[in-house]
Amino acid sequence: MQRNEVYSCPQCQALNKATLSQTSILICKSCKSLIPDPQGHQALPDASPMPEDWSFLKLGSVCDLPQQSFTIVGRCRLQLRNEYKNFWCAEYASGKALYVVESFGSFAIFLSPWADYTKNASKLRAGKSIEISSDVTLTGEYVEKCEGLSFEGELGPWAFIKPGFFVVQASTGPKTAIFFIDPKKNIDYLLGEKITSDRLNFKNTIEWNEWK
Ligand SMILES: [Zn+2]
Numbered sequence: 001m002q003r004n005e006v007y008s009c010p011q012c013q014a015l016n017k018a019t020l021s022q023t024s025i026l027i028c029k030s031c032k033s034l035i036p037d038p039q040g041h042q043a044l045p046d047a048s049p050m051p052e053d054w055s056f057l058k059l060g061s062v063c064d065l066p067q068q069s070f071t072i073v074g075r076c077r078l079q080l081r082n083e084y085k086n087f088w089c090a091e092y093a094s095g096k097a098l099y100v101v102e103s104f105g106s107f108a109i110f111l112s113p114w115a116d117y118t119k120n121a122s123k124l125r126a127g128k129s130i131e132i133s134s135d136v137t138l139t140g141e142y143v144e145k146c147e148g149l150s151f152e153g154e155l156g157p158w159a160f161i162k163p164g165f166f167v168v169q170a171s172t173g174p175k176t177a178i179f180f181i182d183p184k185k186n187i188d189y190l191l192g193e194k195i196t197s198d199r200l201n202f203k204n205t206i207e208w209n210e211w212k
Contacts, residue, residue, distance in 0.1 A: 001026060001037045003095045009035055018154060019073050021095035025155040027074070029059075032152070044161050050077060050150040055102060055206075057088055059153045062203040063100070068092055072100070074153030080144040080167060085178075089155045097156025099190060100200070101178060107200060108176050110192035114157055117179060117187035124168045124179055124187070132191060138170035138177055146180075159188060 001007065001023040006015050014030035025044070026035045032049070036042050061072045070092035078085045088100040099110040123130050128140045146163050160180050168179040171194065179189040 001040065007035050009033065019091045020097050020154060020156050022097065022156055023154055024158045025151055027152050041161055044151060046162055048148045048150045050152050053084065055086055057102065057202065058206055061205050063090065064201045064203055070098060074155045076155060076158060077150040078146050078167065079148035080146055082144060107197055108192050108194045110190040112191055114188045114190060117189050121185060121187060124181065130170045132177060136175065138172045138175060141169045141171060143168050
């Protein structure tokens with residue numbers, strides 16, 4: 001898809017604009033079906049409707065940091081066995097994508113792109129030291145299976161479209177990483193930082209009295 005190009009939904013003909021320089025998923029804002037793209041995913045097998053949850057973020061929320069502001073354009077919600085994670089995709093700096101990951105009111109921001117994890121996969125467990133690079137070692141916090149996926153809006157690079165993969169979270173201080181391990185043992189991860197919602201300074205959010 002092309003940034004700033006408008007795509008007509010093949011199901012309902014609603015017009016949807018792509019805002020990222022690299023879009024892998026674009027979901028129609030009206031009928032919630034996938035708008036297929038030759039370079040992106042052609043289908044989202046086993047995707048579930050987006051459930052109501054208690055997030056105060058929505059598509060169009062803006063995060064205003066001193067150096068940069070960014071706008072939420074889409075999300076993938078992972079239903080894990082014991083919790084959930086919202087991977088909010090945000091557009092900044094004219095088409096770049098980043099992810100803000102939210103779980104029960106805690107936030108982490110991931111500016112760096114998805115990377116392949118090529119080190120020892122057996123270390124990706126709770127309580128283990130997980131080496132990312134010569135100067136970054138994290139401690140595994142938990143491993144959970146992804147049991148459901150829901151998508152809305154526009155996502156930048158995103159390879160995992162079927163539930164059943166494992167999610168590992170590891171952190172040390174503010175540094176944090178989230179690993180996705182698929183059944184064929186391909187491992188992708190994001191490395192970023194935990195951040196408080198005050199510091200993210202969100203605007204255009206859902207007020208508490210708008211919750212249904
Ligand atoms: Zn549609």
